[in-house]
Amino acid sequence: MRSSAVILLASIASAFAYQVTSPGEDENWTTTGPNVLTWVRVDTDPLNFTAVLTNQACAVMPQGAQVLNALVDGTLGSIVCNPPSGGWPTGSGYRVNLAADAQHLDTLLAQSNQFNINSSTTSSTTSSTQTSTGTMSFS
16 A cells, blocks of 8 residues: 555656657657757756667667756756767657766656657758848858
């Protein structure tokens, strides 16, 4: 009976902690970015966390978990993530963990749903500006 109460309280507590809202199943990242991490928190959550990119497939991330941003201000609600060393990898099965800090990457405050990082090509855009002496084009 006592263990049931502990499990119930732990479930309730975790329901009101940090929650990653993006990326996830329906929102992927790209190799060119910007890649935005969004979350919600409650007042009892720690003020800071470390964002960590992970993937269970060792072939995809042989170097292991990669810190994206350390000492993130949890009250911001979103950040643009820095690419890991070596740039953004591609593939599926990625997650972003919100870890307690850079020294405790296994102490998770939240975890995103799985998502993909897709390769994307950069394309140049052209815009024109009308000036008093004519038209200027930028590429």
